[in-house]
Amino acid sequence: MLAKLNQLLPAVALLATTVVSQQSTCDLVQAQTKISIWNRFSIDYTREQTEYWSTASGALKPKCILTPQNADEVAAIVSILRENNETFAIKSGGHNPNNYFASVDGGPLISTKKLNEVVFDRATETVRIGPGNRWDEVSGALDGSGYTVVGGRIGNVGVGGYLLGGGLSFMSTEYGWAANQVLEYTVVLANSTIVKITPDNHPNIYTALTTGGNNYGIVTSYLVKAYPQGDVWGGSLVFTATPNITVNLLSALRDFTENYPDEKAGIIMTAERTLGTLVDLWIMFLYYNGPEPPAGLFDRFINAGASINTCKTQSMHSLLSGNNWAVVKGSVYTIGTETIALPPAGPSGTEGDAVMQSVYDLWVEVSNKVKLVPGLIASIAFQPMPKMLTRVAKTHAGGDMLDLDDSIDRMIVELDYSFLFNSDYPKVDAIMRETYTGIRNVADNATAAGLMPQGYLPLFQNDCFYPQDYYGRLRPEKKALAQKVRAELDPQGLWRDRTGGFKIDL
Template structure:
């Protein structure tokens, strides 16, 4: 009798733990040739450290799966359809939002081996895998005379960049990074592989340009590259003074409205830390051509302010991308947020941009300076009408910005050392972007700013921001319809992170 009871208890115990052995990691490891790495294995440890935020590194997937083809990605998803595990798919791991490309306790699908870059040197069409980072693509294309419309930091993963839209130094010429997409190879939630373009599954094609990770895993991006030789670019660094604040922000305003050379681009960033109370401005200047091709005066409003450091030089695009990676702070908790604001008129720039938005950022960031390791920054990125025009010329996307006004995309960053400060700094991030949004809405109501469409730019969005609510209704409806059609069971909706339509 005791033996029967013990046997029954053992049977119950084994049945209870059996699902743990029928998980995705075990199924893929035991029944396919796909590489699966477990905790404590070198490949797992190395890949898990490749995030921009230490908060994502702290999340521990049950295993990391390394597919090498669309067919292998499809095989993984057929297994995922047999269970209810949380999962994540990772390109570069640059999103600091927890669970967007990271997971705790479920499988992580790393695309690092999908790192092909195949160029047709005659047409400039390239096939790019999501395992590439931007500096890697630039290096592979160096010397070909072609380049891609990538982002500004070399360590950025191509997958997250393009699916979020992608703002580039070359956006005034060619639109979003996603605007250069010709087609996508996509593994859908049920393991089906499809190719989508403007003529094949066109709604899915549009949804993948600004729709994030809601529709499938893109295993190949076919992109139109563009001719390029050497470029001119680098950084200007200044120590902050109140008068410099005003001069630089007026220069941002004037550049956004009056620059007519689509080859020129800028990012103007204020940064402060509690290390020796460093308070500085760091500018990124870019011209799509050598220094000799830059029209006189293009950057004069910035260079004339006598920076402490000036690294501007003619260089290859690959060198520029590789030289930008110093901005990635390894070992820090990172939070990123954003707002899009209409460009104030010249007469209003002092009150709205300088005494309004920038003063608000300084007030909030000033309350964080006792946080260990804090690095607080705000980046002003011109979003002139021309970017919207260039994007529209190249086809539909979910962002769907009208070319009716000049705007500025603001990027907000808080980096800090200790996980214990995460919730506190989340509050500060929400206070920062929320205060900017409140001011803009009030100024629009007062007629001080034009009442124009102001989306949240996905690539810089904080997870608390209402990405979908800030898009146009037609974009939201298209995304929902496509998601329901290609993922009716809601695998991407319910089991991985990201903004959900």
């Protein structure tokens, strides 16, 4: 396969005959190329380090930050990296809080900030998007065009990591994963070759890239499908998490997911606990692809006693930018996940609600163990993954690594802990593991008791904590495909051994 790829485009290699082992990548890029480089203590370097969602990631100090402007410059950097053994990282929006996934201490950081094209082609209904964008920048570029793309639900999230991890969108029940919309990846491989990957010219590589992470190269642009769209309706509902409201919201969520009433609707339901001040809230994000939702569609949520309701008719750009209030900055931030089967209503209509309550109660019990950690905020988000979503995802050419079937409805559970001081990381690390392991045990026990269906339950990569085994939870044939493509594209282990991310077993 590599031989064929090398024939597509000449390898872009830096014209240097000798790499002096004592010189770092930063030194060589600065001496031998015109690539923009930000050195430590410069204003640009300092600003870039503040743009991580987690202060722990920003506290790691790269030797320099490289800011290539095109695929050729990325290839030149990779050519230099290939000749040394430095650890490095690639950063898009800095949303992923796992240390060393998009951050590095001592080696070079490749920021995609200047790979920020957003080029809309109305004739082909496509948009070429650079990984250095955030989703509110993409929606802003398309604002007023009458078109949108399937992307993030919070505008501040970066494009690059989101698309490589799959991308759950408000529009996913209508169109599938955000990654399903990618028609072409432009990728710099470990041998510095620049290739364009489509489902037709390299189907295995295309599938491996689609919800498959960063094991294969650096994506410098995505060509994605655009869809006609006018004004949308959406916003947030905020509730005080009284026991009665919690019961009603969990029941409404379970029922909505099982009997998903409209593919144009999107919901996320999150519980937030600021444990130091004992504030318990439910925050619900609602969306409808149209200026008004059909009568009654969201009534069980809207009528559940919200103290704040910001839902209104607005542009997609306004909605995504408005959701940026939910970004927690100035704290160490961790994220983890579990995927569970949706419990059916049950013979009496309440058994499924009881299982959902058990998941919530487990989260409350475990998160209470870190209530004295300064600045601790615990969050759990219930993200519906109904059969409707998996059916439409399967219609996209090339498929994806998750390869979900429609035998069951599912729920992606996202877990977040943020706190002030990095010294508390080991304690919160253990609690994060206990939380998602406990939710898995609740679901397994409910399945054994006949309250939940059995089914294929892969992890959602965008929400995984660093020790979680994303590839181990895939179907065996998909994991084997990932191993095969990784071995062909990265035989020397450049991406495997020297940068962060979820790795594929040998």
